[in-house]
Amino acid sequence: xxxxxxxxxxxxxxxxxxxxxxxxxxxxxxxxxxxxxxxxxxxxxxxxxxxxxxxxxxxxxxxxxxxxxxxxxxxxxxxxxxxxxxxxxxxxxxxxxxxxxxxxxxxxxxxxxxxxxxxxxxxxxxxxxxxxxxxxxxxxxxxxxxxxxxxxxxxxxxxxxxxxxxxxxxxxxxxxxxxxxxxxxxxxxxxxxxxxxxxxxxxxxxxxxxxxxxxxxxxxxxxxxxxxxxxx
Amino acid sequence: xxxxxxxxxxxxxxxxxxxxxxxxxxxxxxxxxxxxxxxxxxxxxxxxxxxxxxxxxxxxxxxxxxxxxxxxxxxxxxxxxxxxxxxxxxxxxxxxxxxxxxxxxxxxxxxxxxxxxxxxxxxxxxxxxxxxxxxxxxxxxxxxxxxxxxxxxxxxxxxxxxxxxxxxxxxxxxxxxxxxxxxxxxxxxxxxxxxxxxxxxxxxxxxxxxxxxxxxxxxxxxxxxxxxxxxxxxx
Numbered sequence: 001x002x003x004x005x006x007x008x009x010x011x012x013x014x015x016x017x018x019x020x021x022x023x024x025x026x027x028x029x030x031x032x033x034x035x036x037x038x039x040x041x042x043x044x045x046x047x048x049x050x051x052x053x054x055x056x057x058x059x060x061x062x063x064x065x066x067x068x069x070x071x072x073x074x075x076x077x078x079x080x081x082x083x084x085x086x087x088x089x090x091x092x093x094x095x096x097x098x099x100x101x102x103x104x105x106x107x108x109x110x111x112x113x114x115x116x117x118x119x120x121x122x123x124x125x126x127x128x129x130x131x132x133x134x135x136x137x138x139x140x141x142x143x144x145x146x147x148x149x150x151x152x153x154x155x156x157x158x159x160x161x162x163x164x165x166x167x168x169x170x171x172x173x174x175x176x177x178x179x180x181x182x183x184x185x186x187x188x189x190x191x192x193x194x195x196x197x198x199x200x201x202x203x204x205x206x207x208x209x210x211x212x213x214x215x216x217x218x219x220x221x222x223x224x225x226x227x228x229x230x231x232x
Numbered sequence: 233x234x235x236x237x238x239x240x241x242x243x244x245x246x247x248x249x250x251x252x253x254x255x256x257x258x259x260x261x262x263x264x265x266x267x268x269x270x271x272x273x274x275x276x277x278x279x280x281x282x283x284x285x286x287x288x289x290x291x292x293x294x295x296x297x298x299x300x301x302x303x304x305x306x307x308x309x310x311x312x313x314x315x316x317x318x319x320x321x322x323x324x325x326x327x328x329x330x331x332x333x334x335x336x337x338x339x340x341x342x343x344x345x346x347x348x349x350x351x352x353x354x355x356x357x358x359x360x361x362x363x364x365x366x367x368x369x370x371x372x373x374x375x376x377x378x379x380x381x382x383x384x385x386x387x388x389x390x391x392x393x394x395x396x397x398x399x400x401x402x403x404x405x406x407x408x409x410x411x412x413x414x415x416x417x418x419x420x421x422x423x424x425x426x427x428x429x430x431x432x433x434x435x436x437x438x439x440x441x442x443x444x445x446x447x448x449x450x451x452x453x454x455x456x457x458x459x460x461x462x463x464x465x466x467x
Contacts, residue, residue, distance in 0.1 A: 032247040032258040035281040047279035143254045
């Protein structure tokens with residue numbers, strides 16, 4: 001790639017059914033703060049949606065963000081769905097699994113957020129809590145009446161996320177599921193109640209995975225790190 | 233740009249205040265019909281959010297300006313009428329930059345609905361701001377979520393006629409329309425009320441704007457020709 005060109009960063013989107021232009025239309029959606037954070041850090045954000053040929057897509061991209069979204073199918077981590085686990089999409093799950101696995105094979109810089117963080121952990125052999133508000137010891141996570149909670153996340157030294165954000169941050173929480181087991185990933189961030197909030201993959205060029213939403217909290221350094229790694 | 237044989241097609245999209253689940257944020261929203269049609273016709277779709285600079289044109293082989301909100305009437309020298317109330321200047325500005333770049337570099341360009349209106353406005357054209365109150369076009373078609381159909385007569389000798397033939401049935405779900413196509417070649421009018429329905433720039437490899445939504449009614453020929461021309465860019 002020409003050094004002068006800004007890197008292309010693909011961001012996953014979710015398909016939902018909405019009354020948009022015409023009633024009950026199938027649309028792709030993504031909060032605009034993702035592309036804004038990428039652009040501010042010097043990258044070109046392009047949104048990607050469910051497709052069959054992941055390899056062709058990855059050929060076009062210099063970096064990848066797996067964004068937040070719906071719950072994943074609990075069958076993927078050998079559990080049956082909890083009553084609060086609804087609206088999952090097997091098509092989106094399998095598409096994003098192919099994307100993450102393809103990106104890791106190619107060593108493409110990767111940022112996994114919220115749903116993306118949970119899916120990465122599951123792919124690497126991990127497990128999820130399906131509903132934190134009803135899980136003993138984790139009741140304080142998530143949103144109540146539309147208001148998101150906040151909590152301190154302590155970050156491990158000798159990690160990429162520590163280099164970018166320091167020893168602790170205030171994370172936000174609008175999620176009702178969480179990672180209980182990170183598989184073969186290294187846990188590099190936890191809340192005081194012990195929820196796994198950040199993981200990394202050893203010996204990988206650039207992989208950040210967070211339960212919280214750095215794009216909503218002005219954590220520019222996370223995106224600057226991604227863009228720098230994707231520019232090589 | 234793709235390293236394989238499939239052309240990379242950029243598709244612009246709007247961003248608007250949006251609520252879902254426990255979210256209430258500005259969100260990019262685009263019907264899936266565009267990228268599905270591009271994939272079906274052999275392209276790799278990448279969605280371009282508002283605010284993107286023309287630097288992206290170095291990395292794509294074809295550009296679609298999609299349908300969406302009304303454009304700012306200042307762009308064609310008018311003040312906003314009472315039905316033109318949701319204006320998105322960031323999207324207007326970045327799409328104008330992308331259209332100009334596509335024309336300058338002769339990158340295949342397909343402009344749909346809002347995209348068609350914007351293409352006309354920046355080439356010296358003008359819009360009717362609200363067809364249901366425009367004399368002669370009161371019954372043009374559905375809007376505000378209602379979809380109707382009408383005939384479209386395509387002018388002989390145009391590229392559009394070469395692709396689609398002399399007469400088609402189009403869908404209609406828009407409340408604004410093009411009153412003057414400026415420097416562009418008009419290639420089609422609606423059969424029932426003579427509204428400008430399509431334009432093109434003959435000198436370019438592929439530069440077509442249409443008022444209707446070909447991706448919703450399987451007007452596959454138009455997308456196939458667009459993507460085949462874009463494939464030429466990727467060689």
